[in-house]
Amino acid sequence: MSLIQFFNVTKQYPPNITALDDVSVKIDKGEFVFLVGPSGAGKTTFIRLLFREEVPNRGQIIIGGRSISRLKRKEVPLLRRNIGIVFQDFRLLPDRTVFENVAFALRVVETHPREIKPRVEKALAQVGLSNRARMFPHQLSGGEQQRAAIARAIVNNPGILVADEPTGNLDPATSGDIMKLLEEINRLGTTVIMATHAWDIVNSMRKRVIALQHGRLVRDDREGGYGYEA
Amino acid sequence: MSLIQFFNVTKQYPPNITALDDVSVKIDKGEFVFLVGPSGAGKTTFIRLLFREEVPNRGQIIIGGRSISRLKRKEVPLLRRNIGIVFQDFRLLPDRTVFENVAFALRVVETHPREIKPRVEKALAQVGLSNRARMFPHQLSGGEQQRAAIARAIVNNPGILVADEPTGNLDPATSGDIMKLLEEINRLGTTVIMATHAWDIVNSMRKRVIALQHGRLVRDDREGGYGYEA
Amino acid sequence: MKLRTAGYFFRQAALSLWRNVWMSLAAAASVAISMFLLGAFLLLVFNVNHIANNLQSNVEIAAFLQVDVPRQVSLHIQDQVRALPGVTEVTLVPKEEGLQQLSQQFGSEQDLLAATGGVNPLPDYLRVRVADPQSIQSVAEAIKAIPGVEKVNYGQEVVERLFAVVRWLRWLGVGIIAMLGLGALSLIVLTIRLAVYSRRREINIMKYVGATDWFIRWPFFLEGLWLGLFGSGVAALAVYLGYRLVLNMVGPAAVFVPLIRDQGLLLWSTLGLVAGGSLVGALGSLFSIRRFLKV
Amino acid sequence: MKLRTAGYFFRQAALSLWRNVWMSLAAAASVAISMFLLGAFLLLVFNVNHIANNLQSNVEIAAFLQVDVPRQVSLHIQDQVRALPGVTEVTLVPKEEGLQQLSQQFGSEQDLLAATGGVNPLPDYLRVRVADPQSIQSVAEAIKAIPGVEKVNYGQEVVERLFAVVRWLRWLGVGIIAMLGLGALSLIVLTIRLAVYSRRREINIMKYVGATDWFIRWPFFLEGLWLGLFGSGVAALAVYLGYRLVLNMVGPAAVFVPLIRDQGLLLWSTLGLVAGGSLVGALGSLFSIRRFLKV
Ligand SMILES: Nc1ncnc2c1ncn2[C@@H]1O[C@H](COP(=O)(O)OP(=O)(O)OP(=O)(O)O)[C@@H](O)[C@H]1O
Ligand SMILES: Nc1ncnc2c1ncn2[C@@H]1O[C@H](COP(=O)(O)OP(=O)(O)OP(=O)(O)O)[C@@H](O)[C@H]1O
């Protein structure tokens, strides 16, 4: 059975915006999936539904065999802990340092304090931010904030890693490093779903590509390239 | 005389981060300049100094013949009104609609109300956001927010347009449209300075490229390509 | 500033209140509570003062005449006392009446007169009221100087005591009002600061887009003004209606508690509340955004 | 929750207060002002009540005996009265002393006795104090029933009047405290709501990263607790010192204003303030984040 399943999912925002329109898709454990589509196509909405920031108006989302619309309120945090998320707008806690922001993902699962420091430091090193650990988000450049968000998403070794535009603020060299990191993580068994506009990365990696347009699934290729014309 | 002049500008952030290091550069009226460099190189800092969000620790910045470190407090808004800015983090007013956010740039210069509507509508049409005018920033996708920020920057026909990563959240097609728009604006006489990581755009446009690395100016080519190795 | 810009400010302030409606309500409620407390105590202190004045002006002087003074002379002395400046009322209590009162007190009416062999040992006396309680001592002395007056008594000790208590009450009232006024002021300013604080980013953004300080200030000023106006308006209404309620409730039973029933005072103090609240709101708002304008 | 997580919560709450230091101070100041007002009025009402009790228990019964009762019988009656339940003090005022007092009142000492031909027309009387002012009427009636007692007088009218005023004062006091308590409660809750409101995004982010509700709540709960503790601690200290100051200032002059000098009450009410403030702060904080947890 697939790890993630969307059955005829439709998401509408008030007043009358259909962000996702009857989308059905299956993603298996260990897959690496690119989510592409023009601005406003529904990529972020797809991701929001995954970790239940939003619930669909119609259709079903099954993750690990459970319908997430049916999760009890107390179970939602458990779902989210198993999903590492890189938000398009970073969503770092403004009054905590980079270190604390990354550590927070470990704290919520009550990791032993002795473990926290080395694991956070490793994650920060992986994204090249070791020398910014003591700084606050507003003291970072755009790319550095993005990398901090990535570090927070991976520190917990989640089963699923969802990244919304994780290279949007990064130069090509750093982007390359981050992509190598994501591939590495994927190789170790984590399912990776990444929304992106970076056609060069998509084209060079030849992974599965899911293309959205106007909220509809228009293409789903095993080893696809960038592009979303139906 | 050049429109914008940096003389040996150094900007340090506490505790000991040198974001810009002895940068001297001249930009003439009507130029189109790309600002490139790896994440954390100092591009955003360069832009912040331009509109006086920050003041340099050493060196001088002259815009239109005036040293902007010597501006009186009341003159700062006048400087800013002549510079349209697209922020890397958008900085839209959260409790105003897209229309009101764009209109705000006109209101501060006390444009006649009758003029405001058509001009805002034209700017929104130029970035392809006409159908999102009544929505609030948090209801927009990342790319849509970016375009709203661009609309606000251009609505006022500023003498200088500064854009920090204006295509970071945009798909290639929309990016192309935005670049055409910026070129058009530049052709009409506006000086455009754009920080970006989009090497494909930089390479295809063959405009002036200023490259920063670790806060230092490492390259300044008339018709350059992307790249910042010294 | 052009006139049409003013219109924009008004609309903007209203919109802003509406879009932060939850925060606006919290701030306005805070203003309302503070101003209500202030208003309620203002009226309380006014009333305590009123009652104290009342008590004081009820103080009487008893002037005992010499025992052997004939009734004719007593009446003459009464006229003399009545002519003294500051005296409002003089009643002559003839010795017969005095004895009757005394007898009643001991509960043996006939016995007392009988016991003394039909001789009334008491003097006539005058009950004197003065206009200004503060002048009681000097009036007493003037009366004492009149020939035929044996002793003047106005319960010196009790009166001194009463006056001390009243003085103390007045100071207490002033202290309470000052304390509550300061408290209300600080609370309103703090509330508005917190409300503005949660919008500090907004102010920054405005500055970055080229708005002048005044352009940013105006809508905030108006917002503060309206918050203050609304909050203290509610408070004033509550104070007004609450006081009317108290008057009605205490009303018939309160011969002993003479409350102020003057509509003017009530109106002026509620108006004062509203004006004060609005002012504090507007200025508090201006003051609070100051630190965020420095960018 | 593991124990080490508790340590993290404590550090997190402290850090958070420190990083939002400006907001924390505003909120704590708001708590302090509200609680100070409440505390000050609490003591005021206690004192007014105390003074009123004092006044009431100063009320005496005067029991006039029959004029012809011999001194021996008077003394016997005194013993009988003393044995009545609720009576605390009985003083016999012999008729000689009574006459002297009366004479002094009229300012003609010798004349009065002389005028009556050396015959003292007055009866002996007893001055009776009771433990509980409410029982004064029943005691008076019991005394009246004793043979040899002619008339019992406790200034019925005045006492009724005094009791009415005191009752009124008590209700007023309860009303004021209730009003201020409610006001302080609302002000603290509103303040903390505003403080939490400005951090709503932070709460959202925590939820998105997989924090359980309680994991988010704890530090906020502690923050609220500390804000309340600190604010009301300052208030309690101010009330305590302020009251000592008032005692010292009024001290010698205040024979007329018998303030409570009981350290226990002062201590308990300040402790009560601190406990109440902390509780309201903590619960207000919990209550305020609730709506932001629903994501
Ligand atoms: N307020 C601040 N306090 C301290 N350090 C800061 C602050 N703002 C920026 N920096 C540091 O200054 C350096 C330059 O930052 P800047 O934002 O100019 O980089 P950038 O070239 O825009 O990078 P990016 O492409 O990632 O946006 C970074 O290393 C950043 O951490
Ligand atoms: N809270 C909301 N309320 C109303 N409309 C919304 C809301 N969030 C998103 N939308 C709309 O839904 C559509 C899809 O948004 P989404 O964020 O999923 O796009 P996206 O594919 O991530 O775009 P981008 O590449 O620009 O980030 C957009 O048109 C957007 O305006």
Ligand SMILES: [Mg+2]
């Ligand atoms: Mg998106």
Ligand SMILES: [Mg+2]
């Ligand atoms: Mg930048």
